Amino acid sequence: MDLIHRALLTALGAVSVFYALVKISLGYWKRRGILHEKPKFLWGNIKGVVNGKRHAQDALREIYAAYKGKAPFVGFYACLKPFILVLDLKLVHQIIFTDAGHFTSRGLYSNPSGEPLSANLLQLDGHKWRSLHAKSAEVFTPTNMHKLLPTLTQISARIQCDLGKENQQTRNISELVGVYSMDVMASMAFGLGGQDHQEFAKWTRNYWGGFKLWQAYLALEFPLIARLLQYKSYAEPAMAYFQKVALSQMQEHRRRDRQPLQTFLQLYSNADQPLDDVKIAAQAFGFLLAGLGPLKATLGFCLYELARHPELQDRCRLEIRKTLEQHSGQVTPECLRELKFTKQVLNETLRLHTPYPFLLRRATKEFELSGSVFVIARGNSVLIPTAAIHRDPEVYEEPERFDPDRFEEEAKRSRPPAAFLPFGDGLRGCIAARFAEQQLLVGLVALLKDHRYAPCAETTIPMEYDNRRLLLMPKSDIKLSVERVD
Known part of the structure; x- marks a missing residue:
């Protein structure tokens, strides 16, 4: 009986301590005297997000809409973790551009000693990130991106083969653009060329392994303990595969050192101050981590919107054909620059279906x-709700309407500078944004030049998003009717 009594007292004590810690955590903004959304016990302000009942972007949009105009920012909680949600576009501009030196950290977990491929630009912070960013800036120059364009165009030509020569068919568009995006990643980030990418595709689907949200949350909150315990963010067999592929491809490139520049591995290897091979492999994995899903989804969303707006699709196709004719059928840097309306269509897709619903920063000093x-106190985590900004009716009139004319030059000048941030910007923006845009435009040229897309019986209208993902992805594959155009 005494043993049971002790056990009950111990359990009661543990529950009391746990309850007190939760209440302390959820009282952070109240103690600071900061305007904040009242949190729910354990869930904070994201109830329904963790179990997939609603998307993270919807939770952030609700808070944004409720508090915008009341303060430059508002406090909220993701479970027990306090965040700042930025509401004012002038403050967004300060964080991203004018005072970016106060916000050079993201606060993501990385463990380069135990997980070498986590030493990438996306995950690193502090002096390691600054050094890596400076060296990577040598790689992602406009000149180098132009050098990679012929390889990218060759990869996009496979889309025509995948579509075949049938006059009309129903196609899984998500699968079609997924193959293109995966081929770009395998060839240009990992140097696999025109080889069979079946094994590479398998590991791109499985590198999360036994991912558990609560473990990732604890690693973010207690990174030193996570590193001591050798917590792994990704499946070890997948990391071993990606590292082996990148290292072997670099060795192969060096044996054939007269070949033209075709991959990011070569660009990093040929830099004035090259990284060591394992760090270059980490950057290749970083491209995969940050780019594969969002770029695939964006192309799918773009075709979906054009299928629903045939007049815009015809205008886009006419521009593509006319521009190609003026450049002897070749996709050149000048050709891409002249695809002004096609780029407007792409930007409107990125606005309406923002791949990264928020940008994450951590204050490295008091601001x-x-x-x-x-x-904003040192160490505060800051969220910039890009998806909410992109659908703010005070910034974009009738925000749910697909309208590429929003991105005409005059219309862009009428908006605040930080009103459009699909891939971030400034110091911690996507360093490969120029290449990402090039990849998307080249893909659209190949997809639209000879084919017309329309909704079919299997098309989900309106679009539904996968609530289980932090990034914006369709809930189910996008399927459209595809007709060959003579």
């Missing part, structure tokens, strides 16, 4: 907003 009493 006091000029002319106000508001202070």
Whole structure:
């Protein structure tokens, strides 16, 4: 009986301590005197997100809409973790551009000693990130991106083979653009050329392994303990495969050192101050991590919107054909620059279906907003709700309507500078954004030049998103009717 009594007291004590810790965590913004959304016990302000009942972008949009205009930012909680949600576009501009030196960290977990491929630009912070960013800037120059364009065009030509010569068919568009995006990643990030990418595709689907949200959450909150315990973010067999592929391809490139520049591995290897091979492999994995899903989804969303707006699709196709004719059928840098309406269509897709619904920053030093009493404390995690900004009716009239004319030059000048951030910007923006845009435009040229797309019986209208993903992905594969155009 005494043993049971002790066990009950111990359990009661543990529950009391746990309850007290939760209440302390969820009282952070109240103690700071910061305007905040009242949190729910354990869930904070994201109830329904963790179990997939609603998307993270919807939770953030609700808070954004409720508090915008009341303060430059508002406090909220992702489970027990306090975050700042930025509401004012002038403050967004300060964080991204003018005062970016205060926000050079993302606060993501990485463990280069135990998981070498986590030493990539996306995950690193501090002096390691600054050094890597400076060296990577040598790689992602406009000149180098132009050098990679012929290889990218060759990869896009496979789309025509995949579509075949049938006059009309129903196609799984997500699968079609997924093959293109995966081929780009395998060839240009990992140097696999025109080889069979079946094994590579298998590991791109499985590198998360036994991912558990609560473990990732604890690793973010207690990174030193996670590193001591050798917590792994990714499946070890997948990491071993990606590292082996990248290292073997670099050795192969060096044996054939007269070949033209075709991959990021070569560009990193040929830099004035090259990284060691394992760090280059980590950057290749970083491209896969940050780019494969969002770029695939964006192309799918773009065809979906064009299928629903045939007049815009015809205008886009006419521009593509006319521009190609003026450049002897070759996709050149000049050709891509002249595809102004096609780029407007792409940008409107990125606005309406923003691949990264938020940008994450962490304050590396205290930041006091000029002319106000508001202070972002050192160590505060900051979210910029890009999807909410992109659908703000005060910024974009009738935001749910697909309208590429929003991105005409005059219309762009009428909006605040930080009103469109699909891939971030500034110091911690996507360093490969120029290449990502090039990849998407080249893909659209190949997809639209000879084929017309329309909704079919299997097309999901309106679009539904996968609530289980942090990034914006369709809930089910996009399927459209495809007709060959003479």
